[in-house]
Amino acid sequence: MLQTPRGTNDLLPAEQAAWDYVSDHFRAICAAYGYGEIRTPVFEDTRLFQRTVGEGTDIVEKEMYTFFDRGGDSLTLRPEGTAPVVRAYLEHGMHRLPQPVKLSYIASIFRYDRPQAGRLRQHHQFGVEALGESAATVDAEVIALLLHLYRNVGLTGLSLQLNSIGDAACRPQYIEELSAYYRSHTHALCENCRNRLERNPLRLLDCKEDSCQPFIHAAPHTLGSLCAACDAHFDTLKRSLEAMDIDYTLNHTLVRGLDYYTRTVFEVWPEAVGRQSALGGGGRYDGLARHIGKRDVPGIGFGTGIERIILNLERQGLASAADVPFGVYVATLGDNAARYGIGLVNDLRQRGIRALMTYKSRSLKAQLRQAGNLGAHYAVIVGDDELEQGKALLRDLNSSTQELVDDSDLAPTLERLRAGN
RNA sequence: GUGGCUGUAGCUCAACAGGUUAGAGCUCUGGACUGUGGCUCCAGCGGUUGGGGGUUCGAGUCCCCUCAGCCACCCCA
Numbered sequence: 311m312l313q314t315p316r317g318t319n320d321l322l323p324a325e326q327a328a329w330d331y332v333s334d335h336f337r338a339i340c341a342a343y344g345y346g347e348i349r350t351p352v353f354e355d356t357r358l359f360q361r362t363v364g365e366g367t368d369i370v371e372k373e374m375y376t377f378f379d380r381g382g383d384s385l386t387l388r389p390e391g392t393a394p395v396v397r398a399y400l401e402h403g404m405h406r407l408p409q410p411v412k413l414s415y416i417a418s419i420f421r422y423d424r425p426q427a428g429r430l431r432q433h434h435q436f437g438v439e440a441l442g443e444s445a446a447t448v449d450a451e452v453i454a455l456l457l458h459l460y461r462n463v464g465l466t467g468l469s470l471q472l473n474s475i476g477d478a479a480c481r482p483q484y485i486e487e488l489s490a491y492y493r494s495h496t497h498a499l500c501e502n503c504r505n506r507l508e509r510n511p512l513r514l515l516d517c518k519e520d521s522c523q524p525f526i527h528a529a530p531h532t533l534g535s536l537c538a539a540c541d542a543h544f545d546t547l548k549r550s551l552e553a554m555d556i557d558y559t560l561n562h563t564l565v566r567g568l569d570y571y572t573r574t575v576f577e578v579w580p581e582a583v584g585r586q587s588a589l590g591g592g593g594r595y596d597g598l599a600r601h602i603g604k605r606d607v608p609g610i611g612f613g614t615g616i617e618r619i620i621l622n623l624e625r626q627g628l629a630s631a632a633d634v635p636f637g638v639y640v641a642t643l644g645d646n647a648a649r650y651g652i653g654l655v656n657d658l659r660q661r662g663i664r665a666l667m668t669y670k671s672r673s674l675k676a677q678l679r680q681a682g683n684l685g686a687h688y689a690v691i692v693g694d695d696e697l698e699q700g701k702a703l704l705r706d707l708n709s710s711t712q713e714l715v716d717d718s719d720l721a722p723t724l725e726r727l728r729a730g731n
Numbered sequence: 732g733u734g735g736c737u738g739u740a741g742c743u744c745a746a747c748a749g750g751u752u753a754g755a756g757c758u759c760u761g762g763a764c765u766g767u768g769g770c771u772c773c774a775g776c777g778g779u780u781g782g783g784g785g786u787u788c789g790a791g792u793c794c795c796c797u798c799a800g801c802c803a804c805c806c807c808a
Contacts, residue, residue, distance in 0.1 A: 311781080316799070368806060372732075390808090419808070424732070427801065428808080435808060502805090518804080566807095577807090588808060615808030643766055676761080678768035683759090686768095693766060707768070 317423070317431025319617075328620045328629070333416060335462045336436045343455050345414040345438055350394035352418060356384040361601040362393040364569025366510045373421040387420035390568070391437040391613050392595065393602070399441050400603040409442035416616075428587050428618045437592075439611035444596060446543045449574045449610045450550030456578065456590055456612050457556060463619060464628050467581030468589065470557065473532065473564040474544040475512070477572045478597060480537035485511050487530050495525055515563040531562040543573055566591065570598040574610060580622055589622065590614025636728045637664040639681030639707075641674055643693035650692055654702075657721055663728055682707060688727065690720065 314320060321329065340347065356376050363369050375387035388394060395413055398404075404411045415437050422431060438455060440448045453470065460468055476484055489511045496504060500519040507514060515526055536544065551558055558576075566575045575593035592612025599607035623629070638658060642651040651667050658665035666684055668677050674691070681689045691703040691712070702720055705712035715723060 313781095313799075373806090421807085423806075425800075426803095429806085430808090433808060516806085587806090590808065613808060618808055639768095641767085673761085674766050675764075675768070680768085682768045689768080691767070695766085703767090705767075710768085712767085 315431070317425035317429075319430065319432075327633075328623070329616065332463050332616060332619050332623075333436075336414075336416070336459055339455060339459050339462065340414040340438065343412070343451065345412040345440075345455075348395060348398060348413045348415050350388070350398055350415070350417070352420075353385045353387050354394055354397070356386040358393050358397055358602065359386055359389060362396070362568075362570050362598055363390060367568060369421065369568070373423055375420045375422060388417065389421050390419060391415060391417050391435055392439060392570075392609075392611055393598070395437075395439045395611070396441065396595075396599055396607065396609060397602050399607065400599060400605060405442060405605060405607065410440040410448055411442055412438070412440045414438045419613075428615070428621050430617060433618075434616040435613040436616060437611060437613040439609055441607055441609040444543075444594075444608035446546035446574070447550050449547045449594060450554065450556075452592065452610050452612055453551065453576060454554050454556060456592070456614060459614070460578065460589070460619070463623065464626070465580075465589070465619065465622055466626065469559055469579050469581060471561040471564050471577045471579060472548075472551075472558040473561050473575050474536060474540060474547075474573050475532045475565055475571060475575055476536050476540050480535060480540055481532075481572070484530070484532055484535040487535060488512070488514065491529055492525065499525070512565040515565050526563055532565075533560070533562060540573055547574060566593055570595040570601070572596045576612075578614070587618060589618050634685035635664050636731045637666060637684065637686040638688045638690060638724055639677070639684065639686035640665060640667040640690045640692070641677035641681065642667065642691075643674055646694065647692045647697055650697060651690075654690065654692075654720065658724060661721060661725060663724055678707075687731065688724065 337347070356374075359374065360370055365371075369389050374389050376384060377386075378384055395415065399411060399413075415435075417435055417437065418432055419435050420432050423429060425431060436459070438452060440452055457468070457470065475481060489507060492499065492503070492507050492511070492514055496507070498521070499507070500517065500522055502519070503514055503517050503522055503525075506517070514522075515529065517523075517526065533544070548558070564575055564577060565571075566577075571593040573594040573596070575591075577588045577591035579588055590612055591614075592610070594608070594610040596606070596608040598609060599605055640651045640655050640658075642648045648671070655665040655667050666681070666686060668680065672680075678689060687707060689705040689707055691705060696702050696714070699714075700717045701714045702717060703712050704715045704720065704723065
């Protein structure tokens with residue numbers, strides 16, 4: 311039996327309601343904040359991600375779905391949402407638009423990873439990017455939008471983890487400081503950390519190894535070595551968040567996995583016990599555009615996992631059931647009535663009414679049972695008797711009452727009933 | 732990529748210490764009620780016990796491999 315590739319899922323009609331629910335909220339909030347939706351290709355030139363995400367990262371090193379097309383070009387299934395949007399901004403000359411340009415997206419993301427609950431090889435993200443403005447008030451807006459989304463869909467008990475990792479002016483010095491500190495303790499570090507020290511020192515702060523925790527605690531903080539400009543930027547961000555009554559937790563170990571981040575970095579975590587997977591995260595990436603084009607474009611954005619939002623809603627017991635749309639079931643008896651029924655159903659559908667009927671000859675009992683199962687509100691019952699009189703029985707399936715209605719009144723009556731539903 | 736747990740109808744689960752044709756509930760279909768749903772009762776459909784190999788007279792049950800899901804790690808969404 312063939313099945314979905316590992317780490318991928320079918321989204322069935324019954325599960326669609328939850329997706330629509332969160333997607334509708336996301337789109338409404340984006341509209342309120344002035345973010346326009348953008349769609350970029352599912353695959354891009356492999357170099358886009360190599361240059362922006364960073365050669366030393368897990369994504370580029372071992373998680374990308376990369377392939378050569380028939381023309382010999384190396385393409386990669388989108389492993390994250392930001393780089394393609396920045397690419398589109400540059401490609402379409404959006405620097406001529408009023409800045410910042412605020413874009414939102416709903417996109418599939420692909421990463422070759424070992425699957426687990428809430429961790430898939432193809433997952434989906436809501437994301438937002440504000441491009442062309444470096445003011446920290448934009449950072450605050452982006453964070454507010456994300457938390458607004460979580461609040462509106464009903465997620466509670468979340469914590470905003472916040473940090474600033476500096477920029478080109480001060481980060482190199484910090485990394486030097488951090489490396490120097492760690493080099494003095496090399497002998498006591500785990501093997502992984504010894505590698506990090508060489509390859510990606512910032513990630514030393516991410517280590518979960520017990521024996522490394524004391525070093526993380528004692529290590530110099532990024533916040534302690536920010537340059538004046540970054541310090542002021544972070545200060546404005548904090549004050550802006552406070553102005554919106556947004557609580558945050560300063561987390562000096564939060565450095566994010568991708569190389570392109572500068573200054574602001576943040577994640578939102580579910581409150582649940584143990585180390586949970588982040589619901590969403592993002593940050594500022596003022597150096598990213600340079601890797602793609604000739605222009606410097608400051609930017610800030612977030613990505614948040616749709617499957618994880620829904621998973622957490624379910625864990626909170628907030629499964630959203632689909633509303634059953636107004637519907638009519640046309641039950642017929644006999645060949646003549648069946649033909650009449652096909653015409654009636656067709657007419658109702660042209661009017662936008664959900665109309666259903668059986669595809670083969672079945673007992674009236676079976677047809678009404680199916681009408682109930684399909685969630686129809688009304689049944690139209692037509693047999694030879696009704697056909698002769700030019701009438702049909704209109705049955706209210708909730709109240710179990712029915713009346714004889716003129717054929718010509720049927721559709722208008724149902725339209726009226728739908729309006730009142 | 733590492734370690735561990737799990738895997739029986741569409742769903743939720745049974746099946747003594749290996750022993751005849753692997754059961755039940757729900758769902759679906761039909762009937763009791765030849766033109767009136769939901770309740771009840773009856774019946775039917777539905778499984779190469781995730782897949783492959785091995786041990787054995789005999790494997791859902793034991794062993795190996797493999798696939799998938801889950802948990803922890805890794806990492807993040």
